[in-house]
Amino acid sequence: xxxxxxxxxxxxxxxxxxxxxxxxxxxxxxxxxxxxxxxxxxxxxxxxxxxxxxxxxxxxxxxxxxxxxxxxxxxxxxxxxxxxxxxxxxxxxxxxxxxxxxxxxxxxxxxxxxxxxxxxxxxxxxxxxxxxxxxxxxxxxxxxxxxxxxxxxxxxxxxxxxxxxxxxxxxxxxxxxxxxxxxxxxxxxxxxxxxxxxxxxxxxxxxxxxxxxxxxxxxxxxxxxxxxxxxxxxxxxxxxxxxxxxxxxxxxxxxxxxxxxxxxxxxxxxxxxxxxxxxxxxxxxxxxxxxxxxxxxxxxxxxxxxxxxxxxxxxxxxxxxxxxxxxxxxxxxxxxxxxxxxxxxxxxxxxxxxxxxxxxxxxxxxxxxxxxxxxxxxxxxxxxx
Amino acid sequence: xxxxxxxxxxxxxxxxxxxxxxxxxxxxxxxxxxxxxxxxxxxxxxxxxxxxxxxxxxxxxxxxxxxxxxxxxxxxxxxxxxxxxxxxxxxxxxxxxxxxxxxxxxxxxxxxxxxxxxxxxxxxxxxxxxxxxxxxxxxxxxxxxxxxxxxxxxxxxxxxxxxxxxxxxxxxxxxxxxxxxxxxxxxxxxxxxxxxxxxxxxxxxxxxxxxxxxxxxxxxxxxxxxxxxxxxxxxxxxxxxxxxxxxxxxxxxxxxxxxxxxxxxxxxxxxxxxxxxxxxxxxxxxxxxxxxxxxxxxxxxxxxxxxxxxxxxxxxxxxxxxxxxxxxxxxxxxxxxxxxxxxxxxxx
Numbered sequence: 001x002x003x004x005x006x007x008x009x010x011x012x013x014x015x016x017x018x019x020x021x022x023x024x025x026x027x028x029x030x031x032x033x034x035x036x037x038x039x040x041x042x043x044x045x046x047x048x049x050x051x052x053x054x055x056x057x058x059x060x061x062x063x064x065x066x067x068x069x070x071x072x073x074x075x076x077x078x079x080x081x082x083x084x085x086x087x088x089x090x091x092x093x094x095x096x097x098x099x100x101x102x103x104x105x106x107x108x109x110x111x112x113x114x115x116x117x118x119x120x121x122x123x124x125x126x127x128x129x130x131x132x133x134x135x136x137x138x139x140x141x142x143x144x145x146x147x148x149x150x151x152x153x154x155x156x157x158x159x160x161x162x163x164x165x166x167x168x169x170x171x172x173x174x175x176x177x178x179x180x181x182x183x184x185x186x187x188x189x190x191x192x193x194x195x196x197x198x199x200x201x202x203x204x205x206x207x208x209x210x211x212x213x214x215x216x217x218x219x220x221x222x223x224x225x226x227x228x229x230x231x232x233x234x235x236x237x238x239x240x241x242x243x244x245x246x247x248x249x250x251x252x253x254x255x256x257x258x259x260x261x262x263x264x265x266x267x268x269x270x271x272x273x274x275x276x277x278x279x280x281x282x283x284x285x286x287x288x289x290x291x292x293x294x295x296x297x298x299x300x301x302x303x304x305x306x307x308x309x310x311x312x313x314x315x316x317x318x319x320x321x322x323x324x325x326x327x328x329x330x331x332x333x334x335x336x337x338x339x340x341x342x343x344x345x346x347x348x349x350x351x352x353x354x355x356x357x358x359x360x361x362x363x364x365x366x367x368x369x370x371x372x373x374x375x376x377x378x379x380x381x382x383x384x385x
Numbered sequence: 386x387x388x389x390x391x392x393x394x395x396x397x398x399x400x401x402x403x404x405x406x407x408x409x410x411x412x413x414x415x416x417x418x419x420x421x422x423x424x425x426x427x428x429x430x431x432x433x434x435x436x437x438x439x440x441x442x443x444x445x446x447x448x449x450x451x452x453x454x455x456x457x458x459x460x461x462x463x464x465x466x467x468x469x470x471x472x473x474x475x476x477x478x479x480x481x482x483x484x485x486x487x488x489x490x491x492x493x494x495x496x497x498x499x500x501x502x503x504x505x506x507x508x509x510x511x512x513x514x515x516x517x518x519x520x521x522x523x524x525x526x527x528x529x530x531x532x533x534x535x536x537x538x539x540x541x542x543x544x545x546x547x548x549x550x551x552x553x554x555x556x557x558x559x560x561x562x563x564x565x566x567x568x569x570x571x572x573x574x575x576x577x578x579x580x581x582x583x584x585x586x587x588x589x590x591x592x593x594x595x596x597x598x599x600x601x602x603x604x605x606x607x608x609x610x611x612x613x614x615x616x617x618x619x620x621x622x623x624x625x626x627x628x629x630x631x632x633x634x635x636x637x638x639x640x641x642x643x644x645x646x647x648x649x650x651x652x653x654x655x656x657x658x659x660x661x662x663x664x665x666x667x668x669x670x671x672x673x674x675x676x677x678x679x680x681x682x683x684x685x686x687x688x689x690x691x692x693x694x695x696x697x698x699x700x701x702x703x704x705x706x707x708x709x710x711x712x713x714x715x716x717x718x719x720x721x722x723x724x725x726x727x728x729x730x731x732x733x
Contacts, residue, residue, distance in 0.1 A: 082693025115630040
């Protein structure tokens with residue numbers, strides 16, 4: 001009879017342990033932790049998605065080489081959505097329900113990541129988004145979704161403010177795409193136009209997928225614009241700059257970070273020399289960028305190394321933050337603990353952007369911006385002092 | 386002695402279901418569909434939802450292209466109009482979801498009058514190009530009418546609650562999609578066997594002969610457009626709810642081509658064909674991935690990280706193979722198998 005309390009305690013402990021095991025969050029075994037990702041890996045946006053996934057792989061390889069997360073190796077599950085919203089939702093459901101990952105990274109483009117929010121929120125899975133930082137992802141803040149980056153509006157405001165200060169009294173021209181991205185660029189631009197009373201002589205809008213900018217650039221030339229904000233994403237900016245080169249005009253030009261990738265500069269050729277860009281990740285021509293490339297080289301294949309661009313850095317930073325949060329949870333990480341630790345992220349150094357912080361109810365890292373300038377001789381963007 | 390399946394009365398000819406085994410299989414399929422949301426995981430369930438929504442849209446297009454022979458390359462225009470109509474009414478103006486669904490059908494139906502009326506004298510490629518232009522115009526109108534549509538920013542859409550039933554969960558939403566798909570199937574089957582449906586088919590087969598028989602070509606072509614757009618609009622609303630976010634980017638032009646591919650692969654002019662075609666086209670990449678994953682993990686990875694390119698290639702390949710070897714689609718193949726089964730061992 002005297003043994004009964006002890007037996008009962010043992011039984012209770014066993015039940016709790018068993019219950020704990022049953023209630024464990026998915027994607028975690030004694031040896032592995034699965035991290036999932038859905039990116040556009042095919043089609044034109046693959047330039048962004050593939051690069052971001054390489055950034056995740058670098059951070060994961062780095063952590064695995066250091067012994068993994070508290071002894072568990074990280075396994076990366078990657079799914080292609082081809083930039084198709086319905087496929088992003090299905091991809092997220094696949095990695096969460098079929099592959100049963102422990103946490104998520106990346107999450108495709110802006111429209112796609114907005115559409116997938118209900119799936120992520122309902123699943124409750126810790127998620128760090130790094131490809132397309134748009135306000136709808138963090139306003140209102142969602143318990144389990146964190147965003148590393150800076151808003152497009154803030155980026156444009158920073159760039160236009162810089163160009164306005166350096167070019168006082170000049171005539172301005174702007175062209176934007178007829179989509180969500182274009183509206184954001186225009187909104188950011190308009191807010192500075194009001195505050196700085198800029199003289200806007202040309203304001204154009206082009207249809208997504210447009211390749212021929214001859215008429216738009218001719219109008220820009222005839223307007224006499226001296227400072228030009230090229231609101232294209234990738235191929236459009238190249239076409240615009242080439243067209244301006246043909247017309248023999250070279251306004252002071254600003255572009256935005258989606259187009260601040262080296263292959264774009266290479267395709268622009270001399271036409272792209274000296275253009276200004278804004279970004280929150282370090283340029284590869286700087287010390288931090290060079291150090292990152294050195295670090296990345298042994299961790300990825302040759303083909304992957306060639307695919308590195310600025311999105312690799314944002315992907316790397318997001319993965320570092322997530323891995324650090326899981327690590328802080330110790331031997332038995334859970335979703336609840338990971339989310340709580342992500343929330344406690346304070347000034348985490350990644351080496352590729354300013355320190356990252358979140359906080360209670362703060363799900364957006366709000367990265368510091370910097371201006372850089374293109375140098376076609378070295379096919380790189382260099383920070384502007 | 387009967388040597389085949391003959392229809393001896395007009396009633397038999399127009400019966401929706403003409404034999405007990407078909408009743409039995411239909412009941413089994415229905416029970417399986419009802420049980421599916423409780424048996425499938427969220428990923429598999431997402432395929433079922435997509436299939437049911439696509440079936441609804443494909444049945445809508447089948448009325449226009451399959452029954453009436455009017456080729457549309459711009460049906461995604463009606464799909465996106467339906468989605469926006471629902472999103473604007475329910476998310477922006479907080480109308481009841483039932484009103485939203487009604488609007489999702491009526492607004493594309495009205496839009497179809499705009500595109501249908503000038504298209505009455507057009508056929509074949511000319512009509513296809515007109516409808517294609519319509520889908521681009523619709524996108525531009527949506528992007529420009531920012532005060533109503535939020536332009537390119539899109540509109541978030543919540544899962545609805547109707548008649549006291551919440552469709553928040555995936556299982557409940559699947560039942561809503563199933564209900565709409567079943568009602569659409571029944572409606573299109575009934576249209577096909579009615580006077581209107583026979584008029585549609587007469588126009589498809591020979592519009593001059595149809596006019597000689599007293600069929601008002603203008604009225605029936607417009608009716609086909611309106612009915613098709615109404616149903617496609619409903620599918621658009623469901624698709625918008627599934628995506629939870631309606632924007633023109635979520636409705637790429639390729640959806641129109643995919644819908645035509647579904648009809649060709651399934652069997653043009655057949656409701657069963659639209660269903661079979663949808664199942665094949667939606668599940669083909671996933672089924673192929675599963676088969677390849679049995680042989681090699683590397684192939685599985687290729688299907689995961691290059692899914693969209695492989696999907697396009699598979700669609701193209703299947704369409705080519707069907708057009709070359711089975712132009713009557715899956716329904717044609719099914720009829721051949723059935724005939725062979727009934728007539729075996731006598732070929733003729």
